[in-house]
Amino acid sequence: MWCVYCGRLSDARLCPSCHALLSSLSYASAYDQRCNVCSAPVLDSVYPCPICNEHVYAYGPYEGILSSCIRLYKHQGQKALAPVLASLFETMLIPRDDILLVPIPSSSSGKRLRGFDQMALLASITAKNLKVPYLRMFSQTERQFYTLLGRTQRLEQHHLRLNDVNNDRFRRLMDVGLTPVILDDIYTTGNTARQAYALLQQKFGVSCTICVLSRA
Numbered sequence: 001m002w003c004v005y006c007g008r009l010s011d012a013r014l015c016p017s018c019h020a021l022l023s024s025l026s027y028a029s030a031y032d033q034r035c036n037v038c039s040a041p042v043l044d045s046v047y048p049c050p051i052c053n054e055h056v057y058a059y060g061p062y063e064g065i066l067s068s069c070i071r072l073y074k075h076q077g078q079k080a081l082a083p084v085l086a087s088l089f090e091t092m093l094i095p096r097d098d099i100l101l102v103p104i105p106s107s108s109s110g111k112r113l114r115g116f117d118q119m120a121l122l123a124s125i126t127a128k129n130l131k132v133p134y135l136r137m138f139s140q141t142e143r144q145f146y147t148l149l150g151r152t153q154r155l156e157q158h159h160l161r162l163n164d165v166n167n168d169r170f171r172r173l174m175d176v177g178l179t180p181v182i183l184d185d186i187y188t189t190g191n192t193a194r195q196a197y198a199l200l201q202q203k204f205g206v207s208c209t210i211c212v213l214s215r216a
Ligand SMILES: [Zn+2]
Pocket: 003, 004, 005, 006, 007, 008, 014, 015, 016, 017, 018, 019
């Protein structure tokens, strides 16, 4: 097969040199220091740790090969990258086995465009490899607002809601002591992931961790 990133002949979806490039972008390899509390990689231990403070784990910054792989997967339907991206979640979550993965769903238009729900696919691969459960808890709708302010502005707002079909299973898994880990691809403003966190907290009274491939 061919490396999806550089196009060279390769035994894996990403050739060894592209894989090394991707690993070198991770916070884990870029940062020498570790948080005193949770031992996550941090730029400088004098700054507040993003995991202890915001409950957000991220693999690396949204740049270089990491952002390219996410774009290829998300916008160009390169499904072959799913195991590669799932392995980044696995790197961050190993060795935890007390977790329940909860993917942020694709918007309905995105799903139509790609033909699959990109985060649900990553969650299912990660869940299988880590031997932990995953549950699809949310639906996403897109609402578009049109305002006339001299010119037409279009505002898109992504709106999450609990779809309620898995509530009982979710409760059972909380009862046996699992922690929900919300999975998303990119954390920019964090609005969607925060919304998911708030919905789970309101409904079930649980604290979650947010785990993303990249922080923009
Ligand atoms: Zn390559």
